[in-house]
Amino acid sequence: MYRCEALGRQLGCTVSVKLETANPVRSFKARGTELVASLLTEQGRTAVVCASAGNLGQALGWSGRRRGLSVTVVASRRAPVAKLDRIRALGAELELVDGDFEMARERAANIARQRGIRLVEDSLDVETCEGAATIGLELAGEEATFDAVLIALGGGAMATGVGYVLKTMVPGTEVICVQPTGAPALTRSWHERRVVTTESTDTIADGVAGRYPIPAVLDDLLTVADDAVLVHESSIIAGMRLLLEHTGLVVEPSAALGVAAVLEDRDRFAGRHVVSVICGSNVDLDAYHRWVYR
Amino acid sequence: MYRCEALGRQLGCTVSVKLETANPVRSFKARGTELVASLLTEQGRTAVVCASAGNLGQALGWSGRRRGLSVTVVASRRAPVAKLDRIRALGAELELVDGDFEMARERAANIARQRGIRLVEDSLDVETCEGAATIGLELAGEEATFDAVLIALGGGAMATGVGYVLKTMVPGTEVICVQPTGAPALTRSWHERRVVTTESTDTIADGVAGRYPIPAVLDDLLTVADDAVLVHESSIIAGMRLLLEHTGLVVEPSAALGVAAVLEDRDRFAGRHVVSVICGSNVDLDAYHRWVYR
Numbered sequence A, B: 001m002y003r004c005e006a007l008g009r010q011l012g013c014t015v016s017v018k019l020e021t022a023n024p025v026r027s028f029k030a031r032g033t034e035l036v037a038s039l040l041t042e043q044g045r046t047a048v049v050c051a052s053a054g055n056l057g058q059a060l061g062w063s064g065r066r067r068g069l070s071v072t073v074v075a076s077r078r079a080p081v082a083k084l085d086r087i088r089a090l091g092a093e094l095e096l097v098d099g100d101f102e103m104a105r106e107r108a109a110n111i112a113r114q115r116g117i118r119l120v121e122d123s124l125d126v127e128t129c130e131g132a133a134t135i136g137l138e139l140a141g142e143e144a145t146f147d148a149v150l151i152a153l154g155g156g157a158m159a160t161g162v163g164y165v166l167k168t169m170v171p172g173t174e175v176i177c178v179q180p181t182g183a184p185a186l187t188r189s190w191h192e193r194r195v196v197t198t199e200s201t202d203t204i205a206d207g208v209a210g211r212y213p214i215p216a217v218l219d220d221l222l223t224v225a226d227d228a229v230l231v232h233e234s235s236i237i238a239g240m241r242l243l244l245e246h247t248g249l250v251v252e253p254s255a256a257l258g259v260a261a262v263l264e265d266r267d268r269f270a271g272r273h274v275v276s277v278i279c280g281s282n283v284d285l286d287a288y289h290r291w292v293y294r
Helices: A003-010 A030-042 A055-066 A081-089 A102-113 A126-141 A157-169 A184-191 A216-225 A233-247 A255-264 A286-293 B004-011 B030-042 B054-066 B081-089 B103-117 B127-141 B156-170 B185-192 B215-224 B235-247 B253-264 B284-294
Strands: A014-019 A047-050 A070-075 A093-097 A118-120 A148-152 A174-180 A227-231 A271-280 B013-018 B045-050 B071-076 B091-096 B119-120 B147-150 B175-181 B226-233 B274-277
Touching: A003 A014, A003 A233, A003 A255, A003 B081, A003 B175, A014 A126, A030 A047, A030 A055, A030 A118, A030 A126, A047 A055, A047 A102, A055 A070, A055 A233, A070 A081, A070 A102, A081 B185, A093 A184, A102 A118, A102 A255, A126 A157, A126 A227, A148 A157, A148 A255, A157 A174, A174 A184, A174 A255, A184 A216, A184 A227, A184 B226, A227 A255, A233 A255, A233 A286, A233 B284, A255 A271, B004 B013, B004 B235, B004 B253, B030 B045, B030 B054, B030 B119, B045 B054, B045 B103, B054 B071, B054 B081, B054 B156, B054 B253, B071 B081, B071 B103, B081 B091, B091 B103, B103 B119, B127 B156, B147 B156, B147 B253, B156 B175, B156 B215, B175 B185, B175 B253, B185 B215, B185 B226, B235 B284
Parallel strands: A014 A271, A047 A070, A047 A118, A070 A093, A148 A174, A148 A271, A174 A227, B013 B274, B045 B071, B045 B119, B071 B091, B147 B175, B147 B274, B175 B226
Antiparallel strands: none
């Protein structure tokens, strides 16, 4: 984590970047898969399957390969090519479905049943939340002079994991979840305090585009999140551009949700110290350039 | 530091990235200026001046401001606008000269004499080398399974600092300095074992474009470097492109010298484990895009 003054000047507040892309899988997801894979190894298990929007699959592939686990990843055929290629490059068996992430989840559950192997369910399985929670431990271990932490909201593992730690260790810190208007299911659920699903998603932030919130995750999120906000696609793109210009980081759309949230509500954050978790950089460069330089 | 398999596949070897851009000044230079500025503060000094290609000035501005030091930076008018803007934004007094970096060095020395303030001479002043040497400590503190470390060679602070630590702690590691063919003075000096100067420089790697090697630095470099190689501009650009694609990092040309060196001599590095120090990301984005996407 480090302060980025140039970004702060643009946003009218103090901004710290918690960087989660400078690692072999270019996202925070290996924090959880390292835990899952090491537990599976202890248990003598040899195979594991997960559904993935693209980042969990890379992380599980990486953690599994290091331990000789056979890893199967189910993903949507529409996931970014960069993510699918990188899952394959890590030696995982990749199965593509013709639907979205929710269909991949269904298929992964079927594979787990058929083969009798462990299904890793992102956000539901506590290891995935505990892995993300180590981000919170690192934040709380700093001098923790920040007022708010902005967390991309997908399935909820990062928000519940980081949020739980912050609410325990530095309860005065505001935990704010950010989701795109085009994939608002969990945010709406949080506001209505009941599971709300959507028919479809429409966002470039592929990493957070779920439609069926998990009830147990919503329960946790209601306990640890102070707010959940939605941001427009144009703000996500503006956030990606600001991160490029002022940090030199090419990030995937989900990683720009925090900056987008500040852009959409400058008054709320004016003069405060916010942390934005830059959670992934697995993006198709062609698409990135279409978005950022159009 | 982390392994980057995708980059390694492209280069035919194992590649670890030692990332020195994820910090408030986007280069490794604050490692040295933190030391300089804290010593000056202990001594009750209130002002300091340096010549800078652009990164040292930002770092000294940042370290000085934190301690209430008055910082003057002398730079070439031809330095990247991003670097000059960022020096000013940190509150330093910026004086521009109409020549190159060597003229800035002369002017900074004059200012120090006139004002009776400390001149920070990059690479000559041992604090700048000791600061960079902490990169070496971090590398040697890892399991140190790498075979070679590729270091951008400018004035020599990073090469002598990191090189000294590696030769002391992990002497089997090859220390390889990399400079552009368009700014070869120190590399030629190393090979001829005497100071060789050049009339001019011609490279996009503005951060390493010196013409007058410092004799004492050359002496140190002869002790700690195993090799010094020159790379072409096209390889630097190819290196920047590979780093963009495979790590998501927008780097300045000097930071791509290591990757360029592997590209130009694949056989030498085939199958080995190399560390490339990614030393800076202060680059004008317009120029970056002209280079990388032309």
